[in-house]
Amino acid sequence: xxxxxxxxxxxxxxxxxxxxxxxxxxxxxxxxxxxxxxxxxxxxxxxxxxxxxxxxxxxxxxxxxxxxxxxxxxxxxxxxxxxxxxxxxxxxxxxxxxxxxxxxxxxxxxxxxxxxxxxxxxxxxxxxxxxxxxxxxxxxxxxxxxxxxxxxxxxxxxxxxxxxxxxxxxxxxxxxxxxxxxxxxxxxxxxxxxxxxxxxxxxxxxxxxxxxxxxxxxxxxxxxxxxxxxxxxxxxxxxxxxxxxxxxxxxxxxxxxxxxxxxxxxxxxxxxxxxxxxxxxxxxxxxxx
Numbered sequence: 001x002x003x004x005x006x007x008x009x010x011x012x013x014x015x016x017x018x019x020x021x022x023x024x025x026x027x028x029x030x031x032x033x034x035x036x037x038x039x040x041x042x043x044x045x046x047x048x049x050x051x052x053x054x055x056x057x058x059x060x061x062x063x064x065x066x067x068x069x070x071x072x073x074x075x076x077x078x079x080x081x082x083x084x085x086x087x088x089x090x091x092x093x094x095x096x097x098x099x100x101x102x103x104x105x106x107x108x109x110x111x112x113x114x115x116x117x118x119x120x121x122x123x124x125x126x127x128x129x130x131x132x133x134x135x136x137x138x139x140x141x142x143x144x145x146x147x148x149x150x151x152x153x154x155x156x157x158x159x160x161x162x163x164x165x166x167x168x169x170x171x172x173x174x175x176x177x178x179x180x181x182x183x184x185x186x187x188x189x190x191x192x193x194x195x196x197x198x199x200x201x202x203x204x205x206x207x208x209x210x211x212x213x214x215x216x217x218x219x220x221x222x223x224x225x226x227x228x229x230x231x232x233x234x235x236x237x238x239x240x241x242x243x244x245x246x247x248x249x250x251x252x253x254x255x256x257x258x259x260x261x262x263x264x265x266x267x268x269x270x271x272x273x274x275x276x277x278x279x280x281x282x283x284x285x286x287x288x289x
Contacts, residue, residue, distance in 0.1 A: 043084030045155035051164035053097040069121040071237040080245040088112035098134030099171040102143040138172030163191035167275030187219030215272035
């Protein structure tokens with residue numbers, strides 16, 4: 001064999017080795033990209049929007065916090081998470097009261113097993129309990145919807161789980177905000193808190209569950225879980241989380257569901273303005289000479 005032929009063989013062998021190395025790198029990169037995409041997918045992205053208004057005393061606030069900690073680490077919730085397509089969910093914990101009282105207490109956190117659930121619960125337990133004035137459900141919904149813009153994962157479903165113990169009395173009307181949020185493909189579920197015996201007053205509402213059903217929740221498959229009694233709070237949150245996590249992806253209706261959608265152009269059901277009406281009456285009595 002001539003030196004020229006040997007040189008050609010060596011050159012071909014070099015190109016072959018280079019091609020094989022590039023092919024291997026491409027395969028590894030492809031697997032890494034696939035794994036990265038898998039890590040970025042969750043079955044549901046869930047905003048826990050929690051009422052911290054002064055209408056709830058400190059004991060009730062602690063009960064509420066502990067209820068979420070117990071629910072998120074419960075075997076039933078973890079089983080529901082593992083039963084999803086990706087076996088993971090993303091959760092963010094938002095606190096709200098009046099129009100100026102909205103904040104993220106715990107940012108987006110993926111829960112896929114006992115350890116990650118416990119991390120979320122521990123962070124929740126270590127955070128201080130805050131309280132603030134007024135009840136701005138509409139602005140809380142809009143703020144909660146904004147959090148999906150910072151979601152670093154791909155979610156099959158986006159859900160806001162909002163809890164509260166009274167009707168909207170400040171800021172954006174609840175039905176108007178609800179309509180805007182639902183139009184973005186986000187489902188709103190409600191946890192109306194009826195922890196006390198209702199007494200005649202400015203902010204107590206005997207039919208708060210109907211208010212949430214009519215004026216707050218919306219989207220395909222939306223629902224409420226009323227909490228009637230402090231001792232039932234943790235169980236209600238656990239049951240609600242299981243339902244939200246296990247809920248299949250439902251198609252958005254072509255035509256609006258009028259039982260869940262009140263167009264502002266058509267006017268808002270007066271029942272949905274009950275909180276605003278009560279606040280105006282209170283101001284008239286206490287502030288007018």
